[in-house]
Amino acid sequence: MGRTLKKRWWFLAIAVIGLFLCKPLLSWGDDPVTMVCETEVSPNAKQVAFIGVHKRGKDEIVARLWMLSLPEMRAVEWRDDVAVGINSLSWSPDGSKIAFLAGTESHFGELHERDLLTGKIRTIAPSTCKCPKYSPDGKWLGFSRLLKTSPGHLTSDLLILNLHSNQPMVIENADHWSWCWSKDSKGVFCVRDGRILFQQLGAGGPAVIVESDKTRNDDKRIADLCVSPDGSQLGYSVGSPVRQYYLMNLKDRQSRKVFEFDHYFGEVQWNNTGILYLDQIKGERRSQGRLMLFDPNTQVSKQVATGSLSDFKWIDASRIVMRRENAELWILDLVKGSESQLLLVSNEAEKTSRENK
Numbered sequence: 001m002g003r004t005l006k007k008r009w010w011f012l013a014i015a016v017i018g019l020f021l022c023k024p025l026l027s028w029g030d031d032p033v034t035m036v037c038e039t040e041v042s043p044n045a046k047q048v049a050f051i052g053v054h055k056r057g058k059d060e061i062v063a064r065l066w067m068l069s070l071p072e073m074r075a076v077e078w079r080d081d082v083a084v085g086i087n088s089l090s091w092s093p094d095g096s097k098i099a100f101l102a103g104t105e106s107h108f109g110e111l112h113e114r115d116l117l118t119g120k121i122r123t124i125a126p127s128t129c130k131c132p133k134y135s136p137d138g139k140w141l142g143f144s145r146l147l148k149t150s151p152g153h154l155t156s157d158l159l160i161l162n163l164h165s166n167q168p169m170v171i172e173n174a175d176h177w178s179w180c181w182s183k184d185s186k187g188v189f190c191v192r193d194g195r196i197l198f199q200q201l202g203a204g205g206p207a208v209i210v211e212s213d214k215t216r217n218d219d220k221r222i223a224d225l226c227v228s229p230d231g232s233q234l235g236y237s238v239g240s241p242v243r244q245y246y247l248m249n250l251k252d253r254q255s256r257k258v259f260e261f262d263h264y265f266g267e268v269q270w271n272n273t274g275i276l277y278l279d280q281i282k283g284e285r286r287s288q289g290r291l292m293l294f295d296p297n298t299q300v301s302k303q304v305a306t307g308s309l310s311d312f313k314w315i316d317a318s319r320i321v322m323r324r325e326n327a328e329l330w331i332l333d334l335v336k337g338s339e340s341q342l343l344l345v346s347n348e349a350e351k352t353s354r355e356n357k
Contacts, residue, residue, distance in 0.1 A: 035326045039311045040089040046070050048321055049089050049098060051082055065100055073342060090132045099132040099141060111143055130176050135185040139163055142188060144176035158190050171199050178223040183231030191222045196236060210253055224268045235270060259301050263289050265310040273317050278309060305332055
């Protein structure tokens with residue numbers, strides 16, 4: 001009896017160790033990983049690109065681009081010195097390329113494109129780029145640029161690059177923090193001077209103002225532009241720090257407020273299941289949050305996760321990849337109502353902190 005019990009405990013210990021080792025453990029020698037961020041799911045839902053940030057020495061911080069394969073959970077390092085910023089990664093619709101921001105200290109924000117079949121990298125724009133996004137048909141790549149007009153003064157525009165002819169189209173004075181493609185790839189929605197605009201590609205005419213009178217307010221910031229999966233509606237937020245989220249019917253251009261949220265990581269993700277957003281918990285709007293799912297059909301939001309959350313993306317209709325704490329990636333399964341850890345990071349300081357809780 002005693003020997004049998006000991007054997008059972010021995011096999012249980014081996015099983016636990018095996019479960020731990022099956023998850024990727026990221027480590028760069030003596031350099032502790034401090035954060036993972038910028039998750040981006042491949043179009044076939046079999047890979048997750050992300051940025052790993054770690055310290056090199058006392059003061060230097062280095063970011064690396066990584067790829068995590070699903071369901072094997074194998075993490076592969078791609079490149080040093082990538083840029084960490086909102087929406088700094090974008091997959092091409094066919095999954096063959098990925099656009100990312102990188103650069104040196106003096107030219108941070110260089111836009112590069114990596115061919116995943118050949119491994120070749122080409123530079124698309126030299127510096128101060130943000131928010132690269134491929135068009136749904138894969139024929140265009142758009143990105144924001146920060147431009148210095150005079151010492152101490154910056155403006156921004158939106159550049160749409162034809163990937164076949166390399167001919168650019170520029171939308172001047174477009175805000176750099178939020179823009180999106182139409183579902184048919186015929187144009188882009190962006191913000192200028194507190195107005196939502198639609199610019200049709202190849203039309204040559206001026207951008208059209210599409211926001212309704214209800215939301216027109218020069219004193220409030222418009223952000224979080226997102227088109228519905230069927231292309232019939234445009235979602236956007238108004239205000240800061242508390243954001244009121246609206247859905248606009250693109251046929252009659254009428255908008256209605258559907259929810260409001262307030263969190264430092266104010267990202268919005270929309271697929272056929274609904275709209276994901278992060279809201280505060282009892283006034284805590286950075287270290288803690290509740291991940292909410294809004295159903296446009298029932299007009300109801302429900303809580304699907306809580307904790308120190310950010311960088312959440314839809315994998316498919318029922319699964320979400322998200323960051324917990326600073327350096328963990330998890331998958332949330334809405335059907336099963338369960339979470340599974342994707343990524344472990346070698347960070348002794350963080351392990352010690354958890355053990356002391």
